[in-house]
Amino acid sequence: MSGGDAAxxxxxxxxxxxxxxxxxxxxxxxxLHAALDASRPxxxxxxxxxxxxxxVTLDPAVLPLSRARAWIAxxxxxxxxxxxxxxxxxxxxxxxxxxxxxxTAELLGLTTRALVERHLATEWSVAFTGFAPGFAxxxxxxxxxxxxxxxxxRTRVPAGAVGLAGPFCGAYPRETPGGWRLIGTTRAPxxxxxxxxxxxxxxxxxxxxxxxTA
Amino acid sequence: xxxxxxxxxxxSTVQDLGREGRAALGIARSGAxxxxxxxxxxxxxxxxxxxxxxEVAVGGFRAAAERDLWVAVTGAGxxxxxxxxxxxxxxxxxxxxxxELSLAPFVAxxxxxxxxxxxxxxxxxxxxxxxDTLAGLGGAPLRAGDGLEVGRxxxxxxxxxxxxxxxxxxxxxxxxxxAPGPRAEWFAASALSLLFDGAWTVGSAADRVGLRLDGPTxxxxxxxxxxxxxxVPGALQVPPSGRPTILLADGPVTGGYPVIAVxxxxxxxxxxxxxxxxxxxxxxxxxxx
Numbered sequence: 168m169s170g171g172d173a174a175x176x177x178x179x180x181x182x183x184x185x186x187x188x189x190x191x192x193x194x195x196x197x198x199l200h201a202a203l204d205a206s207r208p209x210x211x212x213x214x215x216x217x218x219x220x221x222x223v224t225l226d227p228a229v230l231p232l233s234r235a236r237a238w239i240a241x242x243x244x245x246x247x248x249x250x251x252x253x254x255x256x257x258x259x260x261x262x263x264x265x266x267x268x269x270x271t272a273e274l275l276g277l278t279t280r281a282l283v284e285r286h287l288a289t290e291w292s293v294a295f296t297g298f299a300p301g302f303a304x305x306x307x308x309x310x311x312x313x314x315x316x317x318x319x320x321r322t323r324v325p326a327g328a329v330g331l332a333g334p335f336c337g338a339y340p341r342e343t344p345g346g347w348r349l350i351g352t353t354r355a356p357x358x359x360x361x362x363x364x365x366x367x368x369x370x371x372x373x374x375x376x377x378x379x380t381a
Numbered sequence: 382x383x384x385x386x387x388x389x390x391x392x393s394t395v396q397d398l399g400r401e402g403r404a405a406l407g408i409a410r411s412g413a414x415x416x417x418x419x420x421x422x423x424x425x426x427x428x429x430x431x432x433x434x435x436e437v438a439v440g441g442f443r444a445a446a447e448r449d450l451w452v453a454v455t456g457a458g459x460x461x462x463x464x465x466x467x468x469x470x471x472x473x474x475x476x477x478x479x480x481e482l483s484l485a486p487f488v489a490x491x492x493x494x495x496x497x498x499x500x501x502x503x504x505x506x507x508x509x510x511x512x513d514t515l516a517g518l519g520g521a522p523l524r525a526g527d528g529l530e531v532g533r534x535x536x537x538x539x540x541x542x543x544x545x546x547x548x549x550x551x552x553x554x555x556x557x558x559x560a561p562g563p564r565a566e567w568f569a570a571s572a573l574s575l576l577f578d579g580a581w582t583v584g585s586a587a588d589r590v591g592l593r594l595d596g597p598t599x600x601x602x603x604x605x606x607x608x609x610x611x612x613v614p615g616a617l618q619v620p621p622s623g624r625p626t627i628l629l630a631d632g633p634v635t636g637g638y639p640v641i642a643v644x645x646x647x648x649x650x651x652x653x654x655x656x657x658x659x660x661x662x663x664x665x666x667x668x669x670x
Contacts, residue, residue, distance in 0.1 A: 179563035179564075180560065180561035180562065180563060180643075181562065181563050181611075181613060181616070181640070181643055182560040182561075182562070182613055182615055182616070182642075182643025182644070182645065182646070183560040183643070183645050183646055183666055184613070184646050185611075185613050185643075187563040187610060187611065189563075212401055212402045213401070213402045213403070213404050213405055214405055215404045215405045215611035215634065215635070216405065216611075217608065217609050217610045217611055217635055218608035218609060218610070219608050219610070220608075220610040220611065221611075222404070222610065222611025222612075222613070224401075224402075224404070224611075224613060295405075295635075296405065296406055296407040297407055297609055297634065297635040298407070299407060299516065300406065300407040300408045300507070300516050300518065301406065301407055302407055360506040360507060360518060361504070361506070365406070365408075365506070365507045366406040366407070366408070369405065369406055370405050
């Protein structure tokens, strides 16, 4: 992964217990988040990646804001990204039975089977979460498609629905409204409130989809 | 069961110190809005400060002990009765089996904490017993008839304390310190002056997710929304309407409205006691470095 460019990361204030590092692009966020995660000092309470930023929350009694700024600047430099290893690999079994599968394939100029094959062959990784506990925004290495959201969002998307929107793939941890184009269904425990680790797909996790046909 | 809810009042939930450090998983901090009051209530009955207690909004809460308990009520103030007798808040009180604890509507502040020696023992979800009202984590808001277990872990002695110095945040205007936010340049220079010099009032939309403020319009010099970015409790978000909202503990972990400033951590407890119509006055937080 290429390093973030130190000059392009802007560190902004976010109150007295956080800083917002603006990396500018999703790729730069992935690199910056990986570098921060690999060099995380004591006193950092959370690293929250988003589309263009990484929010760093901290306990200023342990890590003063000024020292956190210096650490972020260093992590954003070329040496930072080298320290970051790959995230854990998670396999997610999907039945490709989504109500929008055929339409989405047609929209992308593919056969339904070709879209499924491309989705299965892609190595995905969690760029960030949001929207609901355990909802992960996945980006695919070499995934070239931009998928428009539905013109009218569904009022009910069932838990386990796997969808596409923009450059992202995502799976709904529970029933909510949603505008993503649904291509399949998974029974993976995306959010298990009783587990010690309730979220299956945390930022930086790598995700491989497998097909359920039976 | 150790105690039985007879009347939940307007809105009561179980809260501890929340789920800090899980925003990257999409999980908000949640937890007591007045953390100082929760900590004190727990100390008064010999609990760990982070034990779970009942957060009662507005008052009108009644519950009966089903075994002998110790209880302390802190935070928002109103008449407090146990077994028909008036008792003190901010003190450990013996709560015999069969007797009824009753919190009258509060006359100062909006959230009280009912801590029972041993802690309220509801299931831990993602590291906390707190109810997150936005994400729907933890138990549902309490209803009449609900039974609650009380734990027996982590107990110290019930301290011998005659009087606890305590000031319920009921001053108006409530003094709130603001630290810089990441998107101040989205606003006209006049907006920052208005923020600190203007008269602000807590609007009718005020809950655990956030407080909508009434006051001057904060004029933006940039339109549209940001790509979603991480939020923190205390973030002062300004939607295109120019009417700011202060996010609180159950607020969304990411958002697309620009944050002009962020409430200093030390001022958040006071906002947890702010009710619709209360006036707020913002001042600059002392730089922390």
